[in-house]
Every structure is written in C-alpha cells, then in structure tokens.
Amino acid sequence: MSGELVNMGELAQHVSDGSAYHLPEFLGVHLELPTICGLQLTRFMVVEVAVAALMILLFVPLAAKMKSGKPLRGRFWNLLEVFLLYLRNEVIVPSIGKKDADRFTPFLWTVFFFVLFCNLAGLVPWFGASPTGALATTSVLALSTFVILICSGMKKFGIVGFWVGQVPHMELPLALSIFLKPMLFVIEVLGLLIKHVVLAVRLLANMFAGHLVLAVMLGFIAATADKFALWIGVTCASVFMSVCLNMLELFVAFLQAYIFMFLSSIFIGMAQHQH
Amino acid sequence: MTLNVWGISSMNLKTFETKPCSRKTFVGTIALAVSTFAYWASSVSVFAAEVEEKEKGLEPLAWQTDLAIWTAVVFVILLVILWLFAFGPIVKALDLRERNELARLAATEKSAADAKDLLRQYQQKLEDSEEEVRKILNDAKTDAQKQADAVVAEARLLAAEERERALRDIQNASDVALQEIAEKSASLATLLAGKIIKEELDPAKHARLVENAIADVAKQ
Numbered sequence: 001m002s003g004e005l006v007n008m009g010e011l012a013q014h015v016s017d018g019s020a021y022h023l024p025e026f027l028g029v030h031l032e033l034p035t036i037c038g039l040q041l042t043r044f045m046v047v048e049v050a051v052a053a054l055m056i057l058l059f060v061p062l063a064a065k066m067k068s069g070k071p072l073r074g075r076f077w078n079l080l081e082v083f084l085l086y087l088r089n090e091v092i093v094p095s096i097g098k099k100d101a102d103r104f105t106p107f108l109w110t111v112f113f114f115v116l117f118c119n120l121a122g123l124v125p126w127f128g129a130s131p132t133g134a135l136a137t138t139s140v141l142a143l144s145t146f147v148i149l150i151c152s153g154m155k156k157f158g159i160v161g162f163w164v165g166q167v168p169h170m171e172l173p174l175a176l177s178i179f180l181k182p183m184l185f186v187i188e189v190l191g192l193l194i195k196h197v198v199l200a201v202r203l204l205a206n207m208f209a210g211h212l213v214l215a216v217m218l219g220f221i222a223a224t225a226d227k228f229a230l231w232i233g234v235t236c237a238s239v240f241m242s243v244c245l246n247m248l249e250l251f252v253a254f255l256q257a258y259i260f261m262f263l264s265s266i267f268i269g270m271a272q273h274q275h
Numbered sequence: 276m277t278l279n280v281w282g283i284s285s286m287n288l289k290t291f292e293t294k295p296c297s298r299k300t301f302v303g304t305i306a307l308a309v310s311t312f313a314y315w316a317s318s319v320s321v322f323a324a325e326v327e328e329k330e331k332g333l334e335p336l337a338w339q340t341d342l343a344i345w346t347a348v349v350f351v352i353l354l355v356i357l358w359l360f361a362f363g364p365i366v367k368a369l370d371l372r373e374r375n376e377l378a379r380l381a382a383t384e385k386s387a388a389d390a391k392d393l394l395r396q397y398q399q400k401l402e403d404s405e406e407e408v409r410k411i412l413n414d415a416k417t418d419a420q421k422q423a424d425a426v427v428a429e430a431r432l433l434a435a436e437e438r439e440r441a442l443r444d445i446q447n448a449s450d451v452a453l454q455e456i457a458e459k460s461a462s463l464a465t466l467l468a469g470k471i472i473k474e475e476l477d478p479a480k481h482a483r484l485v486e487n488a489i490a491d492v493a494k495q
Contacts, residue, residue: 017342045345052353059361067364069371084365102370106362110354136343144350151305159304 016208017044017134023126044131051117051131055110087112087261095265100272104265107148111141112261115203119253122211123246132256133208135200142200145264146193153271165274166192199263206256210249217242463488 019040021031033041062080065072072078092108093101115132122130131137153162166188167181220238224231357363467488 017339039341039345042339042342044342045349048346048349052349055353056356056361059357059365063361063364063368066368066372069368069375071372085369088366088369102366105366106358107354109362110350110357114350114353131342131346134339134342135337136339137346140343140346140350144347144354154305 016129017042017131019043021126043129044134044137047118047121047127047131048137050127051114051121054117055113059113084109091258091262092265095262096269096272104148104152104268107144108261108265108268111145111264112257115141115260116253116257119207119257120250122207123249123253129211130207130253132203133211135204138200138204141203141260142196145199145267146196149268149271152268153274156272157274162271162274163189195263195267199260199267203256203260206252210245210252214242214245214249217245463491 019033019042021033021043023029023031033043033046035041058080062072062077065077066081072081087109088101088105092105095101096104118132118137119130121127122133132141150162153165156162157165163185167184168188170177170180172180217238221231221235224234467484470484
C-alpha cells in the first residue's frame, strides 16, 4: 500500500467527527461548519439535530393518526407502527413487566430510533459519519438509561431502599451479614456502573469499527492508483466488498439499536424488580 | 430495630428492609443529588476539556465534551417533545385500542357463546321434533297394525262362522239324506224280506236279490 497516497489519519477523518463536510472535489464546495457562541458545530451535531427533526416529523403525525385508537391506513404508517408494537410487546413488556412497561416505553422508543437513525446516517453518502461512532454520544445515551434506571428505582423503593436492594437477600447471621453485605453492595454497584459503560462501548465499537473497515476497504483503491493493472482488480474487489459490507452495516445498524434498547429495558426491568 | 436515615426512608437494620419515602422528600433529595452531580460533572468536564485539547486530531475515539453536552441537550429535548406529542399519546392510543380490542373480543366471544347456545337449543328442538315424529309414526304404525289385526280377526271370525254354518248345513243335509236312506233301506228291507219269504232262496238267488235291491236303492 502506498503510504504517500493514503494514511490512516485521513481515513479516520471520514468516519470520525469533524467541523467540515467532505463533498466530492468536482462539486467545488467545501462546507465548513460555523461556530455559534464559541461552540464549534461538528458533523455529528448536525446529524443528531437532523435525526431529532426526522423523528419529530415521523412520530408526531403518527401519534395524531393513532389518537382515535382505530387501525392505521397506509403502508408507511403501518410499518412504523409495526416497529413500535414489536418493541413494546416483544421487548419492553417482557423485560419490565406489563404493569410498569408503559412508563418507560416512550423513553426506550426514543433511544431505539435515535440510535437507529444515527447508525443509518453513517450510510448516507456525504451526510457525515454515525454520531454513534463517538464515545461522547454513546456515553450520553448510556448515561440517560442509567439516570432513568436510578431515578425510577429510587422512586419505587425509596432512595435507601433502592441502594440497599442492590444486595441480594441472604439469610446470614448478623455478624457475617455486617461483613459480607457491604462487600456485596460495592460489587453490585460497580457491576451496575460497568454494565452501562459496556452498553456505551459496545455500540461505539460496533459502529466505529464497521465504518472504519469500509473506509479501509475503499482506501485500497487509492493505495493502488499508481499501478493501473492492479488498480483495476483492486477497485472491482473493493467496490464489491464495500457493497457487501454496506449490507452488513445496514443489518448492524438495526441490530445495535435493538441491542442497546433491549439491554436498557432489561437493566430498567432489573431495577424495577430487585433481588 | 429501625432507624430513620436522613429522613428519607425507614430501614430495619437487621433485615435491611426499607419503606419508600414521601414524594416531597424524594424530590428534595433528588434535587440535592443532581446539584452535587452537576458540580462534580463541571469539574470533570474542565479536566476532560484539557485532556481533549492535548489529544485533538490524534485519536479518533477521543472524548468530546462539546459533543456530549450537545447530544445530552438534543436527546433530552427530543425525549420531552416525543414524550409529550408522540410516544406518550401513542402509548395511550395503544392502550385505548387494546381496551377496545378486548371489549370487541369479549363481545365476539359472548356472541359466539350465545350463537352456540342458540344452536344447541335448535338442535335440541330438532331432536325433540324428530323424536315426536318418530313417536307419531310409531303410534300410527301401532294403530294401523291394531286395526289390521282387528280386521283380520273379524274376517277370520266371520269366515269361521261361515264355515261353521256351511258345515252345519252340510251336516244337516247329510243327516236328512241318511234319514231318507235309512227310511228307504227299511222299506226296501221290508219289501225284500217279503219277497224272500215268498220264494225259497238258493245262494245264487240270494246274491242276485241283494244286488237288485242295491241297484234299486241306487236308482232311487
């Protein structure tokens, strides 16, 4: 590979955040994002706002159509409803329980579609890479699950009750319980924190790695540009592999959104039904 | 033994069982916790910004405080808007639809049960009617058999009476004939005896005489 033509730093810029849009050179447009009140706008910020706007444009009219309680008409609205119903009936209700599920359903739907659309945004040419390929984004999403979990748990069991409830019930003599239970408490609380850190890292790693592999795959084309015969073969193979990987990425975008929401609902369910 | 912890909730020290606090206490404690967390987060963000400045442009996975705050703001605003105007109403609409569907299902099940009941009633009526028809037919058959038997019996009786009368007539006629035969035989015997007495009879004459007498009787 020709190191002069391509380096990993440049490739990483195409899958990580930045303050400019890399449009094709023949368009002659270099879009530099502005700074607002000292805050430099980045591609991920723009994508997040676009995703939020798209979700509002999709789901507010859907809510208006569903308000009457009658079945929806139209394939598109039914498709959206299928998503919502599947997540509610097959994931959220079994994880949290019928009684409490509806209190958390709006949050979990928001998390799922926000993550999904952010993941899919990375597959749209020139729109910018996935914001879920940034640690800051996934951490905030995992933190939101953590905050909802803690607040709902404390509301249900009381502040002390919630934290004490992290320790499994054990029939121990008082002396032993004074020794063991604080240790178990520390382990359980650390476990709770680690679960959410892993939640953030899992999504980040999957999305970033996928986009990086795609970028590397296409980078082979530029790397062999100085050897025409090799370039033809590598270009065909790279384009074919990129198409296959894009299909995989499409699947991964849905899968990771589902996993993030699924694990969030399980964690919330565990907080609602203590040991 | 119970202990009141920070006025938040009551905890049994032996079993570690607690009771939930009131809403007012809960909100106050959460506000205190959030403000403490905000102070801590601001300290961390200053530290993170310093680290970020050093790592900028080198590490694609570096922490971006601006993006984190931006994401949090966008996500919270999105969550509130969707909760109020989309997902909240959708959950209510789904509940409403679920209730309607359940009511419709219950009504359908009731209708099905009513229809089944009605069907059972009609089947019972049909079976009763069939039973009645069968009974009527059996009765009719029995009556017809009885009438036929009566007619046959009457016919047999009449035939028997007729036969009795015929036999009686025959008997009477036979008796009359025998009477007449007896009377004729007696007169013939008397006549024959008279003739026998008049002439002496040898065996051949005797036999001829008897034959003649029989022939006379036959002629008469």
